[in-house]
Amino acid sequence: MKTSGARQEQPTVLLLGGTGRTGRLVLSQLLGRGVNVRAIVRSADRLPEGVSADPGLTVVEADLLSLSDEYLQGLVQECGAVISCLGHNTTTLKDIYGSPRDLVTRAATRICRAIEAVQPAEPVKYILMSSVSVNKPAGRDARRGRLEKAVVAMLRGVVPPAKDNQRAADFLCRGIGTANPFVEWVAVRPDSLLDGPVTEYFLHDSLVSSLFRPDSTNRANVAHFMCELVQNPRLWGEWRGGLPVVINAASGAN
Numbered sequence: 001m002k003t004s005g006a007r008q009e010q011p012t013v014l015l016l017g018g019t020g021r022t023g024r025l026v027l028s029q030l031l032g033r034g035v036n037v038r039a040i041v042r043s044a045d046r047l048p049e050g051v052s053a054d055p056g057l058t059v060v061e062a063d064l065l066s067l068s069d070e071y072l073q074g075l076v077q078e079c080g081a082v083i084s085c086l087g088h089n090t091t092t093l094k095d096i097y098g099s100p101r102d103l104v105t106r107a108a109t110r111i112c113r114a115i116e117a118v119q120p121a122e123p124v125k126y127i128l129m130s131s132v133s134v135n136k137p138a139g140r141d142a143r144r145g146r147l148e149k150a151v152v153a154m155l156r157g158v159v160p161p162a163k164d165n166q167r168a169a170d171f172l173c174r175g176i177g178t179a180n181p182f183v184e185w186v187a188v189r190p191d192s193l194l195d196g197p198v199t200e201y202f203l204h205d206s207l208v209s210s211l212f213r214p215d216s217t218n219r220a221n222v223a224h225f226m227c228e229l230v231q232n233p234r235l236w237g238e239w240r241g242g243l244p245v246v247i248n249a250a251s252g253a254n
């Protein structure tokens with residue numbers, strides 16, 4: 001573990017996927033807010049420029065799924081929150097269909113079980129970057145049309161990342177639930193992701209647009225909402241155990 005010396009008085013967030021297109025924005029925004037971050041990355045070379053020297057950042061350079069349970073338990077010690085921006089590389093078919101097909105689910109399961117093993121005095125927040133292709137369990141979302149349902153089912157059947165995202169959310173809903181003394185969670189569902197600055201955005205309890213007429217969400221807005229969930233207890237109380245949909249205010253469905 002490479003440490004640049006942490007700011008003791010600040011909360012610590014364990015960040016997964018901090019080299020990704022959204023994760024790197026989360027990392028920069030957290031550090032900018034004075035939050036200490038432990039980031040597990042496969043290659044520190046892919047971290048955003050300039051962050052490595054930040055005294056609030058601790059980098060663990062490793063393949064997350066290869067770390068032992070005991071090591072993960074050490075990493076979650078004294079963390080107030082975990083943010084997962086993990087996602088499958090979708091550049092080539094080999095990336096999409098290659099191993100591990102269940103990266104997001106396995107990471108959520110292993111980290112949450114590590115938190116439970118540590119038994120923190122206060123529940124740790126697990127904040128998952130999910131997707132509008134993910135449904136709440138037991139039909140508790142706004143209903144999709146028949147054709148849209150068929151497309152979503154087909155996607156989950158043939159595209160491993162889509163299935164993985166749904167399974168990770170299902171694990172939080174059913175495997176952790178809303179009465180766990182050690183882990184609380186929010187699964188954040190952006191629509192089509194765009195680059196760009198933090199702008200005004202709206203939060204919805206349920207799906208608001210069809211996959212055939214998608215809305216847009218700036219990655220920076222996803223990062224901003226995740227950081228707010230870490231730091232704003234009122235916001236956390238509002239969305240704890242939920243799957244909020246994040247949509248740019250400038251987008252259609254508001």
Ligand SMILES: NC(=O)c1ccc[n+]([C@@H]2O[C@H](COP(=O)([O-])OP(=O)(O)OC[C@H]3O[C@@H](n4cnc5c(N)ncnc54)[C@H](OP(=O)(O)O)[C@@H]3O)[C@@H](O)[C@H]2O)c1
Nearest residue numbers: 017018019020021022042085086087130131190191192193
């Ligand atoms: N594209 C969309 O419109 C959209 C919309 C809504 C939701 N989402 C979901 O949002 C999530 C994040 O999206 P994104 O575009 O920000 O992701 P991204 O840029 O592809 O970043 C993915 C992150 O996951 C890491 N990763 C990939 N494979 C790994 C492995 N085997 N072991 C450890 N780490 C691994 C990558 O690390 P390396 O840098 O080492 O590769 C990177 O940090 C995804 O789950 C995606 O499905 C996407």
